[in-house]
Amino acid sequence: MEERIQILRFKLRSPASSFQKADIFNELAWALRYENTKESLELSGEALKLSQEIDYNRGIAYGKLHQAVANFLLSHGEELVKNLLDAREYFESSEEEEAGLPICLNFLARVYESYGDYEHGLDYAQKALKEARKIGYREGEGDILSNMGLIYSRLCDFEQALAMYEESLKIRKELNHTKAIASSMNLIARVYSLTGDYSKALEYYQKTLDLRTRENDISGLPWTHLGIASLKEKTFNLEDAIKYYQESLRLNESVGEKRLEIQCLLGLGRIYTEQKKKEKGLDYLHRALDLAEEIKAKPLLYEIHLALGEIYEMNNEFGKALSHYKLYQKIEREVISAESQNRLKNQQIAFAVEQSKREAEIYQLRNVELKKAYDEIEQKNIEITDSIRYALRIQQAVLPPEEAFTKFMPEHFIFFRPRDIVSGDFYWMAQKDHQTVFVAADCTGHGIPGAFMSMLGTSFLNEIVGGMDKLQANDILEQLREQVIRSLHQTGREGETKDGMDLALCIYDKEKKQIQYSGAYNSLYFIRNGELNEIKADRMPIAIHWNTDQTFTNHEIQIESGDTIYIFSDGYADQFGGPEGKKFLYKQFRDLLLSVQDYSMEKQKDVLEKNFDEWKGESPQIDDVIVMGIRF
Numbered sequence: 001m002e003e004r005i006q007i008l009r010f011k012l013r014s015p016a017s018s019f020q021k022a023d024i025f026n027e028l029a030w031a032l033r034y035e036n037t038k039e040s041l042e043l044s045g046e047a048l049k050l051s052q053e054i055d056y057n058r059g060i061a062y063g064k065l066h067q068a069v070a071n072f073l074l075s076h077g078e079e080l081v082k083n084l085l086d087a088r089e090y091f092e093s094s095e096e097e098e099a100g101l102p103i104c105l106n107f108l109a110r111v112y113e114s115y116g117d118y119e120h121g122l123d124y125a126q127k128a129l130k131e132a133r134k135i136g137y138r139e140g141e142g143d144i145l146s147n148m149g150l151i152y153s154r155l156c157d158f159e160q161a162l163a164m165y166e167e168s169l170k171i172r173k174e175l176n177h178t179k180a181i182a183s184s185m186n187l188i189a190r191v192y193s194l195t196g197d198y199s200k201a202l203e204y205y206q207k208t209l210d211l212r213t214r215e216n217d218i219s220g221l222p223w224t225h226l227g228i229a230s231l232k233e234k235t236f237n238l239e240d241a242i243k244y245y246q247e248s249l250r251l252n253e254s255v256g257e258k259r260l261e262i263q264c265l266l267g268l269g270r271i272y273t274e275q276k277k278k279e280k281g282l283d284y285l286h287r288a289l290d291l292a293e294e295i296k297a298k299p300l301l302y303e304i305h306l307a308l309g310e311i312y313e314m315n316n317e318f319g320k321a322l323s324h325y326k327l328y329q330k331i332e333r334e335v336i337s338a339e340s341q342n343r344l345k346n347q348q349i350a351f352a353v354e355q356s357k358r359e360a361e362i363y364q365l366r367n368v369e370l371k372k373a374y375d376e377i378e379q380k381n382i383e384i385t386d387s388i389r390y391a392l393r394i395q396q397a398v399l400p401p402e403e404a405f406t407k408f409m410p411e412h413f414i415f416f417r418p419r420d421i422v423s424g425d426f427y428w429m430a431q432k433d434h435q436t437v438f439v440a441a442d443c444t445g446h447g448i449p450g451a452f453m454s455m456l457g458t459s460f461l462n463e464i465v466g467g468m469d470k471l472q473a474n475d476i477l478e479q480l481r482e483q484v485i486r487s488l489h490q491t492g493r494e495g496e497t498k499d500g501m502d503l504a505l506c507i508y509d510k511e512k513k514q515i516q517y518s519g520a521y522n523s524l525y526f527i528r529n530g531e532l533n534e535i536k537a538d539r540m541p542i543a544i545h546w547n548t549d550q551t552f553t554n555h556e557i558q559i560e561s562g563d564t565i566y567i568f569s570d571g572y573a574d575q576f577g578g579p580e581g582k583k584f585l586y587k588q589f590r591d592l593l594l595s596v597q598d599y600s601m602e603k604q605k606d607v608l609e610k611n612f613d614e615w616k617g618e619s620p621q622i623d624d625v626i627v628m629g630i631r632f
Contacts, residue, residue: 075258424450500543571625
């Protein structure tokens with residue numbers, strides 16, 4: 001790692017471009033997240049600032065992610081969750097499968113764990129683990145398993161916690177990540193300490209201390225001293241416990257980890273209380289309380305209130321004792337309720353079933369009651385399906401008729417394949433004087449929710465284009481975004497739904513032989529003389545977004561006879577299938593389009609349909625699909 005950091009610092013002196021410089025800032029910020037967290041925060045800020053200046057969305061996403069990670073590790077709350085959610089939005093919409101998504105989900109899990117919301121924490125961790133395994137991100141898999149172990153240990157499910165930690169340790173040993181190995185051993189030691197196996201705990205702590213001392217692990221050493229201090233406290237070796245707590249605080253001065261500082265202060269407060277040193281004990285406990293309230297660390301808050309209740313009770317200050325005991329019980333109930341425990345267990349069961357490939361185990365879950373429920377569901381399903389089929393007739397009536405396309409664009413095809421009868425993808429066309437406007441759009445969701453959005457989209461497009469004197473592609477997208485935001489009452493508040501649509505819109509001017517194109521996430525492919533060019537869309541949706549103030553780009557293409565263009569949703573490229581059950585992806589999609597250029601548009605559609613069905617095979621269709629091709 002040290003060598004990698006030195007190489008990145010060297011490359012930062014003379015980057016080839018501003019884009020490369022932003023990438024190096026981000027890589028260095030990630031590499032230094034534990035080594036020098038404060039510098040990591042500064043570097044991620046530089047990456048974010050530069051990426052925003054050059055409109056580099058990938059750099060912005062990683063800058064926000066790394067800034068959030070550093071702020072979390074420093075116990076700072078500044079826009080922490082917002083930055084993680086913004087980064088997550090980018091990674092989930094990206095064509096590339098990157099480590100950014102599982103990292104993002106895992107740190108959302110860590111944030112919720114730190115607030116005592118273990119249900120959301122475990123949910124995010126399970127999603128992160130699934131994404132990491134999907135792309136073969138082994139380092140991330142080890143980190144996520146470690147985080148899941150921490151959540152289970154908070155819930156006193158020590159058997160499950162130990163299983164997670166040991167699986168994480170195995171991965172980290174395979175990768176030979178020394179500092180991560182030390183972290184796993186430290187956490188395993190903590191579980192043994194919590195379960196009362198103090199000799200085993202001390203054995204692991206000593207191994208961790210030796211390894212971290214040898215590696216000069218500045219950020220890890222305070223945690224090992226904290227663990228040993230806690231162990232010494234539990235075994236009533238109080239003088240040694242004080243020594244290790246104080247050494248942990250001293251080592252933490254250069255790291256600034258507030259959660260560790262709270263635990264050290266809490267431990268010292270408990271010990272001085274045990275030694276009848278009331279004033280000293282109260283001083284440490286109140287310092288711990290102030291810090292825990294500052295960072296909203298509920299799991300530590302209720303422990304502090306318990307310790308304060310005990311010290312006031314010992315000194316016959318029963319009013320103060322009762323006040324702290326009540327706060328202890330209130331916060332403890334918030335953090336670990338019986339209902340939350342049950343939901344977490346259900347999540348664990350659901351996750352295990354999802355990962356299992358043994359159908360026999362699933363069949364064992366069936367019973368007689370399921371048969372009755374199945375019959376009721378089947379009847380309801382018939383009724384719902386009948387309603388959806390009627391909705392399909394309405395949606396088909398709203399879509400432009402095939403005759404309109406044939407009249408104004410004789411050589412074309414539309415491959416349209418809804419996932420659930422009705423579709424969140426839609427196509428649209430309008431003719432105005434010598435100009436033809438056509439659209440391929442992908443609304444949030446599919447089925448009935450997506451269909452509602454598609455109806456809104458076609459209605460708004462009819463209104464916008466019908467009311468414009470001069471047609472300009474990006475102006476139409478601007479007005480459409482305003483209509484969607486206003487109609488759905490979107491404000492950008494955290495937790496608010498972000499329904500909207502991605503689309504590609506083109507205006508063909510027959511007199512000028514020119515295409516205008518503007519896109520919201522959905523690009524345009526343009527093929528001339530056997531060469532494919534991609535006109536990239538703006539990376540923002542038709543909906544509220546963090547960069548809503550940015551205008552859409554208007555691209556103009558001069559058309560020559562024989563040129564072919566394609567606009568599409570992400571449904572084709574994202575479909576899972578093939579021999580390994582992977583996504584089709586855009587590279588194969590582009591190669592497929594190039595391979596059919598000598599065919600008529602009707603034959604191209606046939607090839608695309610056949611290829612889609614063969615690739616999908618027995619896999620379920622995961623999304624609506626639309627591909628529109630036009631030859632001039």
